[in-house]
Amino acid sequence: xxxxxxxLLGLRNTPREDIELIIDTAKTFREVLERPIKKVPTLxxxxxxxxxxxxxxxxxxxxxxxxxxxxxxxxxxxTSTSSTKKGxxxxxxxxNIEAMKIDMIVVRHQSAGVPDFxxxxxxxxxxxxxxxxxxxxxQALLDFFSIEEKLGKLSGKNVCIVGDVSHSxxxxxxxxxxxxxxxNVSVCGPATMIPRNIEKLGVKIYQKVEDAIRRNDVLNxxxxxLEREAGGGIPNVNEYHKYFGITSERLEKYNPEIVILHPxxxxxxxxxxxxxxxGPYQLILEQVTNGxxxxxxxxxxxGTHPN
Amino acid sequence: xxxxxxxxxxxxxxLHINQISDIIIENGIIKKIAxxxxxxxxxxxxxxxxxxxxxxxxxxxxxxxxxxxxxxxTIKTGSDxxxxxxxxxxxxxxxxxxxxDTSEVVxxxxxxxxxxxxxxxxxxxxxxxxxxxxxSPIYEMHxxxxxxxxxxxxxxKTANMVKLALEYSKLIGTPLIEHCxxxxxxxxxxxxxxxxxxxxLPPIPSVAEELTIARDILLAQYTQGKLHIAHxxxxxxxDLVRNAKAKGLxxxxxxxxxxxxxxxxxLRSYDTNYKMNPPLRTEEDVEAIIEGLIDGTIDVIASDHxxxxxxxxxVEFVQAPNGIIxxxxxxxxxLSELYNKKKLSIEQIIEKLAINPRQILNIEIPQIKIGNxxxxxxxxxxxxxxxxxxxxxSKSKNSPFDKKLLTGKAIGIFNNSKLYLNGEYV
Numbered sequence: 001x002x003x004x005x006x007x008l009l010g011l012r013n014t015p016r017e018d019i020e021l022i023i024d025t026a027k028t029f030r031e032v033l034e035r036p037i038k039k040v041p042t043l044x045x046x047x048x049x050x051x052x053x054x055x056x057x058x059x060x061x062x063x064x065x066x067x068x069x070x071x072x073x074x075x076x077x078x079t080s081t082s083s084t085k086k087g088x089x090x091x092x093x094x095x096n097i098e099a100m101k102i103d104m105i106v107v108r109h110q111s112a113g114v115p116d117f118x119x120x121x122x123x124x125x126x127x128x129x130x131x132x133x134x135x136x137x138x139q140a141l142l143d144f145f146s147i148e149e150k151l152g153k154l155s156g157k158n159v160c161i162v163g164d165v166s167h168s169x170x171x172x173x174x175x176x177x178x179x180x181x182x183x184n185v186s187v188c189g190p191a192t193m194i195p196r197n198i199e200k201l202g203v204k205i206y207q208k209v210e211d212a213i214r215r216n217d218v219l220n221x222x223x224x225x226l227e228r229e230a231g232g233g234i235p236n237v238n239e240y241h242k243y244f245g246i247t248s249e250r251l252e253k254y255n256p257e258i259v260i261l262h263p264x265x266x267x268x269x270x271x272x273x274x275x276x277x278x279g280p281y282q283l284i285l286e287q288v289t290n291g292x293x294x295x296x297x298x299x300x301x302x303g304t305h306p307n
Numbered sequence: 308x309x310x311x312x313x314x315x316x317x318x319x320x321x322l323h324i325n326q327i328s329d330i331i332i333e334n335g336i337i338k339k340i341a342x343x344x345x346x347x348x349x350x351x352x353x354x355x356x357x358x359x360x361x362x363x364x365x366x367x368x369x370x371x372x373x374x375x376x377x378x379x380x381t382i383k384t385g386s387d388x389x390x391x392x393x394x395x396x397x398x399x400x401x402x403x404x405x406x407x408d409t410s411e412v413v414x415x416x417x418x419x420x421x422x423x424x425x426x427x428x429x430x431x432x433x434x435x436x437x438x439x440x441x442x443s444p445i446y447e448m449h450x451x452x453x454x455x456x457x458x459x460x461x462x463x464k465t466a467n468m469v470k471l472a473l474e475y476s477k478l479i480g481t482p483l484i485e486h487c488x489x490x491x492x493x494x495x496x497x498x499x500x501x502x503x504x505x506x507x508l509p510p511i512p513s514v515a516e517e518l519t520i521a522r523d524i525l526l527a528q529y530t531q532g533k534l535h536i537a538h539x540x541x542x543x544x545x546d547l548v549r550n551a552k553a554k555g556l557x558x559x560x561x562x563x564x565x566x567x568x569x570x571x572x573x574l575r576s577y578d579t580n581y582k583m584n585p586p587l588r589t590e591e592d593v594e595a596i597i598e599g600l601i602d603g604t605i606d607v608i609a610s611d612h613x614x615x616x617x618x619x620x621x622v623e624f625v626q627a628p629n630g631i632i633x634x635x636x637x638x639x640x641x642l643s644e645l646y647n648k649k650k651l652s653i654e655q656i657i658e659k660l661a662i663n664p665r666q667i668l669n670i671e672i673p674q675i676k677i678g679n680x681x682x683x684x685x686x687x688x689x690x691x692x693x694x695x696x697x698x699x700x701s702k703s704k705n706s707p708f709d710k711k712l713l714t715g716k717a718i719g720i721f722n723n724s725k726l727y728l729n730g731e732y733v
Contacts, residue, residue, distance in 0.1 A: 012505065090622055111623035112507040113577035132625065134507025172507055195504040196512075 006307045007126040008298055009115045010135035011177035019177060023145050025297035026290065032069065033293055043072035043303045047102045052078040052129070053109040058264060058288070059129050059139070063106050066295035072303070075102070090114075091121050098122050104303060107131070125302040133167050139263050140173035142294040144181065146283045147218055149290070150259055155182035160212045162244065163222030163271055164193040164233065170263045174220055175203055188212035189244060192233040209244045213254040220261040221246050224271045237270045246272045251281055261287060309333045310726060311344060311352040315360035315685075319675040320654040321662060330360070332681040335724030340677060353726070353733065355685070359653065362661040363395025363673055363682035363722055366634060367455075368484075368537055368561060368609035371397075371427070373419070374412070375404025380614035380702045382416060385634070386425040387700040388612070390727045392634040393684045393717020395425060397612075398668060401432040402460040408432040408443040410451035417452050424725040424732075428454045428668065433472045433483060439464025442471060449479045454668040457484035459537060462519045464490070469523055473532025482535040482559070482667055487519035487544070488585070496625050498586040502571040508624065511586050513541040520544050524551045527558055535667055536560040538611050540585035542595035549604040559667050560599075561607035564633060564640035565707075567596050573707065579620050579627035580707040583613075597650055606663040608656075610637045614703030632701045635694075636708045642688050642715020653688065660684075683721040685728070690716045 003018045011019070032040060048067050052060055060078070067074045077097070097105075104125040107115055112132030119126050130136040148154055159178050165171040165187045178185045179202060186204035187194055194205060206212040212219065224240055234240045251258055260272070260282040268274045276282060310332040317340065318325045331339040331350070346352040366389065372380035382399075389397045399416065401407030407416065413429045420427035431453035435443045437460065445456055456476060462485055463469045472483045492515035497503050499510030520536055524547060527534040536548060539560045551558040563583075571587045581587060599605040613630025620627055641660065645651040651659075661684070665672050673682035696709040719728035726733045 089618055090626075091618075109623065111625040112509075113624040116577045117623060132507055133509070169507060172505075196499050196510065197501040198504055200501045201505065 002305055003301050006302060006305045007115070007119055008137055008302065009119070009126065009128050011137045011140055011173045011180065012135065014137070014177070014180065016180050019141065019144070019180060022141055022294065022297050022301065023148065025301060026145055026293040029296040029300070030290065030293040033289065039069055039071060041071045042300050043067070043070040046104065046303050047073045047075065048104040048106060048299065049075045049077060049097055049102050051097070051105055051107045052076070054130070056108050056130070059108065062288070062291045063129060063295050066292050066299055069292070070296055070299055070303070072299065094118060094122055098124060104299070125305065127298060127302065130169050132169065133172070134169055135173045136169040137173045137177070138291070138295055138298060139170050140177045141298070142287055142291040143174060143220060143261055143263070144177060145290045145294055146261065146287045147259065149286070150283060151217060154178060157183045157218065158186070158216040159183050159218045159220060160186040160188050160206060160216040161220045161222065162188045162209060162212060162246065163224055165189055165198070165222070166193050166195045166233070167225065168222050170220070170222060175201060186212065186216065190234060209246070210250065210254055213250055213258060216255070216258065218259045218261060219246065220263070221272050223263065223265060224267055226267070241270050245270065246276050248273065248275045248279065251276065259283060264288070308724060309350045311346055311350045312355065312360065313344070313352060314355045315358055317675055318359055318361045318653060318657060320657055321362070321672055321674055322676065324675060332721065335681055337675065337677050337679050337681050340675070351733070353728070357687055357689070358718065359686040359688065360675070360683050361657050361686065362675065362684070363720060364393050364638065364660045364684045364717065365396045365664040365670070366394045366610050366612070366637065367398040367607060367664040367668060369397040369399050369612040369634065370402065370614065370630070371399040372614055373403065374415070378616045379619070382419045382427060383423070384700060384702040385612070385614070386420060386423045386427060388632070388634040389425045390720055391700045391730065392636070393638045393686070393720060394634060395682050395684060395720050395722040396428060397425060398428040398430050398454060400430055400457060400459045402437060406432050406436050407453070408435050408437070410444065410447045413448050413451040413453050424720065424722050424727055426722070428452070428670065430455045430457050430459070430484060432456065433458050433463050434468060437461065439468055442475060445476055445481070446478055449481055454670060455481050455484050455535070457486065457537065459484065459486045461490070462486055462488050466522055466526060469526050470530060473526055473530040473534065477532060480533065480669055482533045484535045484537050485519070485523050486537050487516050487523065489515045489518045492518070496582060496586070497574050498571045498588050500571065500589060502574055506574065506577070513543065513588065516541055516585055517543045517547060520547045524548070524556065524558055527551070528554065528556050531557070533557045538563050538566065538585055538609070539596070539605060540566045540588050541592050545595045545599040545604055549599065549602070552604060559606045559663070560604065561609045562596055562600065562605050563609060563611045564637050564644070565631065567593060567600065568640050568644045569707070577624050578707065579622070579624055580631060580705055582624065582627050582629055583631060584629035597645070600645065600659065601650055606659065606667065608637065608641055608659045609664065610634050614701055615705050616703055617705070620705045631706050632699070632703055633706070634701065635699055636706065636713070638686070638717040639692070639694070639713035639715055642686070643713045646688060647714045681721050684717055685719045686715065686717055688715045690714070690718070692716050
């Protein structure tokens, strides 16, 4: 079995069979992660470059660990400024790195579409680790893995994404992938944080968080980026917390069965209270462990891809 | 030099002419228009087939990039592209470096464009440095040859400065050409809507354009000034201009070929050749624009020819500059999408590409009659051809239309005593 594409750019055009294959493969690797010796020789001799043009700790460590567990050679390239500003074009940077004979590129970039652009200028397998506000497919896949572990198959489940959907790459990958798997997807947040025409993607909008809690099996709670206040999307974080914060009181009152996901890092006391973040509803640390397994699965499937 | 051009369908809507004739041109002047003129030894004779000869086309919205950005285009290469695209004259925008905001820059552009088959008419900046703070020397630049005024690339910053520009330019009768876009609503890369949501690209709301058009129309009404809206792109914008015209205001509008032939759906590839400002809009907007072209709300087709060097355009989508080259595909797109799809008659095409731009800029129309300067565009409206960017005369190749099949082509021009036909001077 192999994936239909040699890249993982996003979940918008990823078929159901591919998503299921990645999750099934991740289950195997999850077992590897529980062994005393957590390393397999699958990608020995393959070189993976982690190109991070934007700050990231968790995603980068997760990818790096997944690569090491698979015995790949790993190079890290991190810069918070685009190379364009240093006088070299992005294309030249990539061409130079590729000339060093590498096999796969994991890329995080502040601009949407950069992974697509990379496929046009590079022959390596490209894995999107987050591009602008576009997609973050590995995060969404680990979310699906975690939900299915807890609740069984996603088909027919109701999942709501709460928070700043407009500026979230996690939201878009979740929407596309969940729909492919047959789940019902909704979003919840003030209209300033909901992108225009999202309902045309088949997504329901909840204005009130209480309704979202009541009507869903899972809430995927997005981080409220504190700097967004300046953009005017919300008056301040206290007001956001008051009306949209995920609290134990709300969960107990409206849906004690609900499952809470959060892609991290958490702003405790803003989008979610500590009580919820550390409590029985959440799968947050489970998501982090599953993230390594999902990334191992993707690296393995693309690294051994026939094309 | 004496030319005999045989078997042309001569169309001049201003004189209500549509007839098959031969033409004799001597030293650039029309000497004779008649049927079956016999060739003689001292005359260069060209036999045409199924070819329309009409008023030389005029593109009133071109970025020539010189001075300052010669790596993307020069006055020479841009003029060559205009000739290839079937234009005898173009007006060039002032967002150069230095800005066209003094008569010295106007004169230097005119000097550099001398002796070319294509005439270049500079458009001056409305405000000094296009900063929106104080008027540039409009009168003086007009005397040096500037035919209109614009801060194109951005809208004139404040309502007060628009008011002053509309009032002051009454002295010379030139239009204020506005790039309409509210600064506070701007900052995105593509039209706000389903596609921007799906692609996660920062959005530009259509209302950013419409608000500024509404502002400027109200100011044109208040001052009774002369306003031309550049590259209109939304349904509401078309409605605003239609209402202004119904009130009898001196308001005109133009559209680019990409805004009547492409929609935001093309952006799914993240190809920066589809990144423009105003951005590509929805199907509904395109329909409204074609409706506006049909009913005369939109007066002019203009390319917004915006060359960018490959290294500047081949970057991350958000970082890429806006705009595409358009001079060589404009007539083909107009004939394919509007004439051959039976939206506009050939006379309407000629109005929007030759007559109306000159009327707006107060430039004499080169009517096809004996004794006048010969300034023609030659068209084969049913010629099927494929765009080939590698053959483009422009110094830049940023266009989404490479390899596209078009029906209808400008095969050449006659101007300034020169004949350019099928890619060469004859």
